[in-house]
Amino acid sequence: MVSTMNRDSMQRQADAGAEPVRPRHFVLIPAAGSGSRFGARVPKQYLELGNGQTVLEVTVAAFLAEPWISRVAVVVQADDPLVLRLPGLRHPKVLLIRRGGPTRRDTVLNGLMAMAQRGLTHPHDWVHVHDAARPGIDSGTLRRLAAHLENEPCGALLCMPVTDTVKRIDSRASLAATNEFRSGGTVDRSRLWLAQTPQTFRFGPLRKALEAHPNVTDEAGAIEAEGGRPRMVMGSKLNLKITTAEDLIMLRILMRMEPAVED
């Protein structure tokens, strides 16, 4: 398995008397999406969450508050005209990377490559990949995830078990033609969890897995495709992803944040 190789190489280093590389913690925030499902005038990461701060600034601040995190890389589109207006990103730990791609996987992979090209990272360092659109991440949940990385052979991601009944859409063409959704059956939810972020892996294996698997929607999908079995760590309901306007309204309420200006 991918992780065994990592552990063995670190052990060989130790056996050879070399100080095993103590992995550092980096964060990579993909913030290069267009927010098409949200449908706002700007990408949702640039909307005000509240208290005068944008969604992206609140997300970044959550990681800057953690002293055990070395750097926070924010990956935006090359021609992003808004990111430089954010005071919350003017911090020595923040690394702005203008290498956003057409998909989230492309953005993340480009970010990993940019960090490696700058000589910032070692293949054994941890990288926590976290959506810019999840500003509700809290310190306790982050530290819970990090605590599970001690002696972790593969990596870990925040997840939450499905708590509602799950239906499968009836896929008859006649219904699709009239944009009518009907239940086609119930899915056993006993082994279904919803993935959140951060999703945390060592730089080397994550970059290799993403290079090999271009069609994944999350980092764990690429690691799984390489045979990895990441640890699933309980996330938080507050760590919801802002996809539609309703999510933003809910999060403002949950985080007790007031927008200075209405959207």
Ligand SMILES: Nc1ccn([C@@H]2O[C@H](COP(=O)(O)OP(=O)(O)OP(=O)(O)O)[C@@H](O)[C@H]2O)c(=O)n1
């Ligand atoms: N090419 C992309 C697509 C998405 N993301 C980021 O990945 C996270 C989760 O993606 P999603 O919620 O799907 O954001 P969007 O792609 O912007 O939304 P939509 O699919 O509605 O356009 C977001 O922080 C988004 O900015 C990214 O960095 N690069």
Ligand SMILES: C[C@](O)(CO)[C@H](O)COP(=O)(O)O
């Ligand atoms: C990575 C992710 O947050 C896991 O739930 C999610 O897949 C990202 O959103 P997208 O709409 O799939 O890009």
